[in-house]
Amino acid sequence: IERPALPHDVPATSFALAPVAGARALMLVSDSKYGFRGTSEGLAITLIRSSIDPDPWPEIGEHRIRIGIALVDDNRSAPGLCARAFNHPMHVLPLQQGQQGNWPLQHSLFSLQGEGVFLSAVKQSEESGSLVIRLYSVSDQAEAVRLSFWQKPAQAVLSNLMEQPLPDQENQPIIDGPSVRLVMKPYSLQTLCITW
Numbered sequence: 001i002e003r004p005a006l007p008h009d010v011p012a013t014s015f016a017l018a019p020v021a022g023a024r025a026l027m028l029v030s031d032s033k034y035g036f037r038g039t040s041e042g043l044a045i046t047l048i049r050s051s052i053d054p055d056p057w058p059e060i061g062e063h064r065i066r067i068g069i070a071l072v073d074d075n076r077s078a079p080g081l082c083a084r085a086f087n088h089p090m091h092v093l094p095l096q097q098g099q100q101g102n103w104p105l106q107h108s109l110f111s112l113q114g115e116g117v118f119l120s121a122v123k124q125s126e127e128s129g130s131l132v133i134r135l136y137s138v139s140d141q142a143e144a145v146r147l148s149f150w151q152k153p154a155q156a157v158l159s160n161l162m163e164q165p166l167p168d169q170e171n172q173p174i175i176d177g178p179s180v181r182l183v184m185k186p187y188s189l190q191t192l193c194i195t196w
Helices: 078-087
Strands: 015-018 025-030 035-039 042-045 067-072 110-113 117-124 131-137 143-149 155-159 174-176 179-184 189-195
Touching: 015 035, 015 042, 015 078, 025 042, 025 078, 067 078, 078 117, 131 143, 143 189, 155 174, 179 189
Parallel strands: none
Antiparallel strands: 015 025, 025 067, 035 042, 110 143, 117 131, 131 189, 143 179, 155 189, 174 179
């Protein structure tokens, strides 16, 4: 949401951005606060509010708040990627020794290309052995997306949130060698089921 300078707090889920034409944008990001204020003098965030309902003593107790300041490219992807990296650091889940598989250790599962398109979830299908990939777009226009895998998929199908195939035949993903291509509509959510 683009807002003019306002002398009061407005809600944002994790960051506020002060773009400057032809330059990098100043970004204020928080892991838990959402009351941002943008004025001609800069960006601000409210840390603790003096209220009496529902919490009669909001200032009492220990508070842990992470706040970051960054300079980011003023495009559709950079602010969201920066905020996600700040608020959701990568967690490693070690697997048991002796797992079997035929993919080489130096390859990633896949890479994602698409401006303004973000990865929301990767999981195994509830019903089959398919890989379920959930993407969302923050772009105001249609975006071309490419998922590049180490090995060519046998099938890639759009599905709903219940992992049931969608009947929409005009926007189905296209398998192009080891890649899967699709076009995401503005501000949309897509779920793909991919099998090898």
